[in-house]
Amino acid sequence: MKKALSLIAFIAIISSVKSQTLQDAYRYSSTELSGTARFIGMSGAFGALGGDISAMALNPASSAVFLSSSATASLSYRNLDNSILYNNGTSTSDHSNIDLDNIGGVFVFTTSKESDWKKISLGLNYSTVMNFEEDYAVRGNSANSVDQYFLNYANGIPLELLQLQGSENISDLYSFLGENQGFGAQQAFLGYQGYVIEAENDNPENTEYFSLIDEGSFDQRYAYAATGLNGKLTFNAGTQFKDFLYLGLNLNSHFINYENSTELSEFNNNPESLTSEVYFGNSLSTNGDGFSFQLGGIAKVNENIRLGLTYDSPTWFSIREETTQYLESNSPMDEFVSVAPNIVNIYPEYRLQIPSKISASAAYLFGKQGLFSFDYSRKDYSNMKFKPENDIDFQDLNRNISDSMKAASTYRIGGEYRIADFSLRAGYRFEESPFENENRVGDLTGYSGGIGYSFGSINLDLAYSNASYDEGTPIYNIGLTDPVNVDRDLSKVVLSITFGL
16 A cells, blocks of 8 residues: 555655745745845935835835836846854855846826826836845864754654565655655655664564764764745835825735755764764755735925835745755765655645834935935734644744744935935945844844936936844754854945936
């Protein structure tokens, strides 16, 4: 019976729910500063200003501030410098790329002079929410072995499920376990077949295991490579009421495209070890789509003061994932073992709800000479939810999110000063960590500057931004939880061109 089921699973390449982690929740809820050069030059402090394509994606009322139709395209050079620490080992990495950071336009329609509703605006904008591109490798010594990862999953699983039966091969059993027992059983199988762990006895009903790796010191190398992005396409409608109030609505279509591959290599010469080398590789491919909406308003208190308010709804994602794995090991007698199922695990679609956000902003305009702007926003990351919520694994994960994450505030300050056709800009931002334990992710500090020149109906803008923060990510969710500590330094150079339509 098991053989027949495994054949079906192999053909369908379907497995049961993967073990999602806190890191997944953080990854898909993270954002970075992106948009037009004018927006970035002022660190995104645009909630009460409007009149910019990226400001429209921040506060939907911004489109109604435009005096005429306009379109903008922005090209960015992004550079990520990482300083990595793993136990006593250090390394660095540098990754850069050029991408279309933002493109959009707004069409402005004026109404009759007798109407209190002076203007209607319609806009469309694409922006990059988060870029996942990076790679690094780090080596260090640990007192913890990867054997604990496999032991955590194996204990409680009957031995007969981990042993090949009859003509069954590695791919057959790995596929069967994923389809019928789940992610944890697959990990136990890899550890057992890869001679990292062994059963306490030969009884097929045995559920207790021990390690074939002796305690001591472990030389470990961890390599990580990722690609992909989180993007947002915004459909906007705005209006102006009399001369003092701007209102707007955004309907947002989100997408996630993320891939990563990791490998942990572990070496030991501990006296009683029967396994001296372990190579454990994993790859993940994620695709998702989502929806959110925004409601916003800008009030023109007088000729100098502007106030803005925006509500961002939760973002509702549907996410699909695929994984592959392999495990290789070697003994002091050079007995090499490879467990490579060559199976793509395709997991059932799940849903992720990113929390809502409230933003308030204020700006002071010095006539046509310059301006000063301040934005504040708050998002409660502890309200993030994996769904369906009646799934036992998701219930545990959601409790972990509630306990480990918190409400976080973001502060942005920006200014612009005009000299004839030139504009000079500068900005600063501070983002609180979304984690209760800031060793997991630290606060972000960023600054920016920029310059622009108006040719009349065409504006050319250039901006530079820099942000730095720390992350401490456990290698695995259980067992080997030693953190890889990464000090990130992210810089961007953005060039935008804006056309009057």
